[in-house]
Amino acid sequence: MNKLDQIRAAESRLLLSTYDRNPLLFVGGAGVHIIDESGEKYLDLLSGIGVNALGYGHPVIEEAIVRQSRKLIHTSNLYFHEGQAELALRLTELTGLDRAFFSNSGTEAWEAALKLARAHAGILRSEGKQIGTKFLALEQSFHGRTFGSMATTYKAKYREPFAPVMPGVEFVRFNDIADLRAKFSSEVCAILLEAVQGEGGVRPLTQEFFAETRALTSSTGALLIADEIQSGMGRTGKWCAYEHYGVMPDITTLAKPLAGGIPMGAVLCTEEVSRAFHPGQHGTTFGGGPLACAVAIAVIDHIENENLLDHVAQVGDYFQQQLRSLAARHSAIVDVRGKGLMVAAELDSAALAKLTAAEMLKRHILINCTSDTVLRFLPPFILQRAHVDTAIAALDEIFTENAAAHTAAPSVGGKSHV
Numbered sequence: 001m002n003k004l005d006q007i008r009a010a011e012s013r014l015l016l017s018t019y020d021r022n023p024l025l026f027v028g029g030a031g032v033h034i035i036d037e038s039g040e041k042y043l044d045l046l047s048g049i050g051v052n053a054l055g056y057g058h059p060v061i062e063e064a065i066v067r068q069s070r071k072l073i074h075t076s077n078l079y080f081h082e083g084q085a086e087l088a089l090r091l092t093e094l095t096g097l098d099r100a101f102f103s104n105s106g107t108e109a110w111e112a113a114l115k116l117a118r119a120h121a122g123i124l125r126s127e128g129k130q131i132g133t134k135f136l137a138l139e140q141s142f143h144g145r146t147f148g149s150m151a152t153t154y155k156a157k158y159r160e161p162f163a164p165v166m167p168g169v170e171f172v173r174f175n176d177i178a179d180l181r182a183k184f185s186s187e188v189c190a191i192l193l194e195a196v197q198g199e200g201g202v203r204p205l206t207q208e209f210f211a212e213t214r215a216l217t218s219s220t221g222a223l224l225i226a227d228e229i230q231s232g233m234g235r236t237g238k239w240c241a242y243e244h245y246g247v248m249p250d251i252t253t254l255a256k257p258l259a260g261g262i263p264m265g266a267v268l269c270t271e272e273v274s275r276a277f278h279p280g281q282h283g284t285t286f287g288g289g290p291l292a293c294a295v296a297i298a299v300i301d302h303i304e305n306e307n308l309l310d311h312v313a314q315v316g317d318y319f320q321q322q323l324r325s326l327a328a329r330h331s332a333i334v335d336v337r338g339k340g341l342m343v344a345a346e347l348d349s350a351a352l353a354k355l356t357a358a359e360m361l362k363r364h365i366l367i368n369c370t371s372d373t374v375l376r377f378l379p380p381f382i383l384q385r386a387h388v389d390t391a392i393a394a395l396d397e398i399f400t401e402n403a404a405a406h407t408a409a410p411s412v413g414g415k416s417h418v
């Protein structure tokens with residue numbers, strides 16, 4: 001039995017069965033490539049689901065880990081250390097918000113955001129305002145898998161096995177202003193959204209819809225909460241995807257690339273919202289530890305020093321252009337969308353999307369398929385045009401090879417704005 005098979009057999013006996021892993025054993029990485037046990041390199045266009053923004057083996061991350069781990073790894077939040085205030089200053093500057101709380105993951109940051117919103121509404125009620133406890137979330141949203149996050153996540157398969165979930169959540173049809181207006185009232189304490197939905201298929205909000213969420217919430221004192229866990233920290237070519245719209249939320253959440261692969265999340269909010277938390281109301285043992293803070297600061301410095309936001313925007317535009325030319329040659333691609341290096345090509349069949357991801361893997365290129373028919377690309381920010389060309393050539397080959405089989409298959413959905 002080879003090493004991969006041994007590990008697979010051991011995992012199947014010892015781990016809870018939560019993942020359907022690809023049969024690959026990765027042991028290292030360099031730049032945009034991840035390397036398997038036999039030394040084979042894979043072009044990683046998924047970057048650990050949007051985490052490894054600086055790729056693999058980046059000297060800035062290695063140096064920060066080594067430096068900080070020699071000094072201090074953990075303190076708990078009972079004491080001060082050097083990192084939290086410095087990181088909070090950087091994140092408040094780049095999000096335009098005022099205060100931060102640090103967690104270990106995306107879902108924990110989102111839980112903190114939900115708690116802030118409920119506690120803030122409680123304060124408003126105590127001050128005589130009429131405001132309820134209901135959350136409006138969007139259809140196709142994904143906010144995580146802990147109980148609060150799960151209740152605000154749209155797909156029933158994530159919620160139903162664990163019923164009853166947290167009550168008080170209603171879903172609004174994506175980008176549907178009439179539905180939003182119909183469901184909004186003074187019962188709502190917050191509207192929850194992703195400026196560009198990630199797991200939901202890399203779907204950007206329309207300007208009109210996003211602006212309307214801000215107008216409605218501002219009219220009652222309810223909060224607008226933007227989940228930037230996947231789209232934030234530069235992924236779309238701006239620090240936060242909401243900047244593309246000129247709409248400021250009251251709360252935002254960050255995670256994934258925040259500390260370059262060291263687990264970390266953050267919730268950021270306005271001074272007004274921060275009134276909701278007092279000592280003892282929320283906390284974490286590990287969140288905002290010295291190691292994660294030091295690495296996050298190093299990642300932010302590097303993104304700024306290397307002007308990576310501009311690079312992400314440029315290579316992302318090139319990626320979308322190349323996908324559009326591919327779409328002109330292959331009718332199986334029905335839409336190309338995204339912002340920066342959060343890119344998607346929607347296909348006209350779930351079977352073809354699954355096959356394409358598998359064929360890309362055979363060609364040593366990692367991508368993933370989300371929302372059944374959507375090929376999603378979340379590459380490291382250091383991606384170059386040549387890597388895009390490699391991916392496009394591979395996709396071209398796969399679509400050409402499968403064109404005959406594909407034209408024979410019934411088509412679902414027409415071609416939209418490619």
Ligand SMILES: Cc1ncc(COP(=O)(O)O)c(C=O)c1O
Pocket residue numbers: 049105106107108110142143144145194198199227228229230231255256
């Ligand atoms: C938009 C969004 N919110 C929340 C989460 C949950 O983050 P985590 O998996 O770190 O808990 C994710 C994860 O994919 C996400 O994409």
